[in-house]
Amino acid sequence: MGRRRRRVIRIVKKKLPTVFTCPICNEDAMKVTLPKAEGVATVVCAACGVKDQFDVLRGTQMVDVYCKFTDKFYAAGKTQFTTEVSSSQTG
Numbered sequence: 001m002g003r004r005r006r007r008v009i010r011i012v013k014k015k016l017p018t019v020f021t022c023p024i025c026n027e028d029a030m031k032v033t034l035p036k037a038e039g040v041a042t043v044v045c046a047a048c049g050v051k052d053q054f055d056v057l058r059g060t061q062m063v064d065v066y067c068k069f070t071d072k073f074y075a076a077g078k079t080q081f082t083t084e085v086s087s088s089q090t091g
């Protein structure tokens with residue numbers, strides 16, 4: 001009795017990317033924090049410190065928030081954004 005088993009289809013659980021490329025500093029250091037349901041998602045770049053918040057609906061993915069951010073960034077123009085990113089320097 002040599003019954004051949006059908007090939008098992010493996011379900012590969014791919015982890016979604018949680019860190020994105022920052023459009024300002026081009027570092028892969030942009031993190032998106034999502035609320036549990038509806039609420040406010042936060043986008044923070046660990047490299048240059050840019051931060052933004054978006055109202056999101058339930059089921060919104062990190063990449064969606066990232067897209068919102070990049071859209072806003074390119075729509076607003078690069079110059080305005082960078083001025084907001086000012087670290088508190090004591091002189």
Ligand SMILES: [Zn+2]
Pocket residue numbers: 022023024025026027029045046047048049050
């Ligand atoms: Zn950055």
